[in-house]
Amino acid sequence: MRILVVDDSRISRRVLCDQLAKLGHEVVGIAEGSEALARCREERFDVVLVDFKAGAMEGQEVCWHLRCGQAGTHHVYLMLMVPGSITGQFAEIIENGADELLRKPLDESWLQARLLAASRVVRMQRELERLATTDGLTGALNRRHFLERGTEELQRARRHGRDLSLIMLDIDHFKAINDTHGHAVGDEAIRTCVRTCRAMVRQSDLLGRLGGEEFAALLPETNRAGAVLVANRVRGAMAITGVVLPAGGPLHFTVSIGVGVLHPDDRSVETLLARADAALYRAKRGGRNRVEVEEPTATTTGPG
Known part of the structure; x- marks a missing residue:
């Protein structure tokens, strides 16, 4: 899958990008939530992995913009990384657009399992998009x-x-x-x-x-x-x-x-x-x- 990592910690971002690349994904890493919105307008990503703090923006705010279409983006699977100290706000985070939460520090095997589950959702979403946007006889745009x-x-x-x-x-x-x-x-x-x-x-x-x-x-x-x-x-x-x-x-x-x-x-x-x-x-x-x-x-x- 093509994954966008949004984390304002350079070290954490580098480590996560390396992990994802080793799992066979194409990865782009950036620090700012505002840049994530701009990149998603111009490029196609399957998954956005965003930290609870994304520069000047909160991770929840990034998810909200991407989910409600304020950024003019395609559908993406949104995974919000939250610190282990957070014990509440889960319903609020999901309501704001995240598809699921990942606790930090990330467990690599759990991350791999959640990405596998995400890939199934992404495949189904892409197929629905294809059926909704293309002509069934020719494959051209409808x-x-x-x-x-x-x-x-x-x-x-x-x-x-x-x-x-x-x-x-x-x-x-x-x-x-x-x-x-x-x-x-x-x-x-x-x-x-x-x-x-x-x-x-x-x-x-x-x-x-x-x-x-x-x-x-x-x-x-x-x-x-x-x-x-x-x-x-x-x-x-x-x-x-x-x-x-x-x-x-x-x-x-x-x-x-x-x-x-x-x-x-x-x-x-x-x-x-x-x-x-x-x-x-x-x-x-x-x-x-x-x-x-x-x-x-x-x-x-x-x-x-």
Whole structure:
């Protein structure tokens, strides 16, 4: 597991980090609770092991911020280390967000056992998160989570003055594929579309299934020219990939793609998505199997 250790004692922190590393965990050690909140906003940890005193913050306060989402973080398993002199406050500590308590000085075998139990909870939590945020057929982000993550990326791009682009694509004549070859072939076409897109975009890009045969990829730090390049690569790769029919032989299909770029006054990813959707509609009307870029005045959308 990936574990964040928060302890303002340099010696104690070093000893604990070494113990955890020997148990096979990836460990990051810091002194301040405020830094823990910042690190958890930017990085993914499975467990946070926080001392009762974390610099200027109390360990309970760190747990409260992480548990209630005030820090804007993902779910983590919180273990609060308390001195052996504390004999009460247990219910209060758990109410403030900690998942469990560890008495100091820590017993290594007990620590290992509690981390094993924590790993089971973490695995279940990650699976629940996966089911709630991804499309069951393709493994791409579902629409709701794509919009949530897209909003985060848009805010980050605006905050740092960086480029952001979005490509929206739709399988051409998808109804005919379903009607002629059946829904199983249609599902395989959808999965193939996502696999091909994933091979064409970066790991840092967001790929989502918006519904039916419609998909989108959000491209951080990518300008208009870069997005058009990616879109044409996706379009070209899709045209030569195809799926294998049950009776044998390949079925080739194409996609139409619309490109949208971040404007200075954009406040939501839905606005960017709407411009890409309008461009996609023009690609459909223009003959399909083509890429169209947003027009500055494009504000309406149409059927795929």
